[in-house]
Amino acid sequence: xxxxxxSMMRGCAENGRETVRISNDFELQFENFSCHSSEAAGNSFxxxxxGLNKNVKRRTLHMDFSVLDALxxxxxxxxxxxxxxxxxxLLLNLTIDGCQFLANKNQVxxxxxxxxxxxxxxxxxxxxxxxxxxxxxxxxFRLDLSLIPALTMETSMQLQFAYQRNQLPLLQGxxxxxxxxxTNAKNKGV
Numbered sequence: 001x002x003x004x005x006x007s008m009m010r011g012c013a014e015n016g017r018e019t020v021r022i023s024n025d026f027e028l029q030f031e032n033f034s035c036h037s038s039e040a041a042g043n044s045f046x047x048x049x050x051g052l053n054k055n056v057k058r059r060t061l062h063m064d065f066s067v068l069d070a071l072x073x074x075x076x077x078x079x080x081x082x083x084x085x086x087x088x089x090l091l092l093n094l095t096i097d098g099c100q101f102l103a104n105k106n107q108v109x110x111x112x113x114x115x116x117x118x119x120x121x122x123x124x125x126x127x128x129x130x131x132x133x134x135x136x137x138x139x140x141f142r143l144d145l146s147l148i149p150a151l152t153m154e155t156s157m158q159l160q161f162a163y164q165r166n167q168l169p170l171l172q173g174x175x176x177x178x179x180x181x182x183t184n185a186k187n188k189g190v
Contacts, residue, residue: 025182026145026180026181027145027179027182028142028145028178029059029177029180030059030060030061030176032052032176033061033173033175034050034173035049035063037172038168038171043068044068044071044171045066045067045170046066046068047064047065047066048063048171049063049064050062050063060139060140060142061138061141061175062141064135064138065135065136065171066133066134066135066136067130067131069132070130071098071129071170072099072128073165074098074099074165075095075097075098075167076097076163077094077096077162077164077169078094078095078111078160079159079160080092080158081157081158081160082156082157083158091157092110096111099128102115102127103126104116104126117143118138121138121140121141122136122138122141123137124136124138154178154180155178156176157177157178157179159174159175159177160172160174160175161173
């Protein structure tokens with residue numbers, strides 16, 4: 001079910017001009033986050049860990065890893081799937097050069113936005129390589145839906161990602177989440 005609702009509240013600024021504040025009445029609720037390393041690509045990671053915090057009402061996700069050897073040449077693959085019957089809807093399926101993604105160069109706008117959001121929660125480098133032995137992380141990640149386009153939907157979603165080399169996955173992750181109306185929006189009867 002698609003919902004394109006934005007609550008708008010108007011107020012007056014001190015200079016007499018009218019201002020508009022937009023609030024998004026939706027939030028992304030994480031349900032599961034798992035990751036694994038592929039044996040076929042060899043053991044590239046010294047260690048890796050991913051999951052959700054324990055607070056059920058305000059779940060955030062975390063991931064940390066370190067590589068055995070500097071990771072210079074790799075691709076980043078991402079797919080966003082909206083579960084539907086009888087066939088799931090593939091919203092995004094994209095494989096990009098990993099170093100360009102880190103540097104935020106030559107990106108489609110959605111991936112550029114993803115990289116900017118990632119900067120708030122991670123210590124990922126702004127250029128290749130991922131250094132040997134250094135712990136990289138994403139901590140307390142919670143997507144602010146006001147940063148993405150105004151059209152939102154109340155739906156379940158699955159996000160799959162992978163770091164891969166020579167088309168073999170090095171590290172894969174799978175996130176299950178849902179976009180839902182916030183408690184405040186439900187109480188307002190919006």
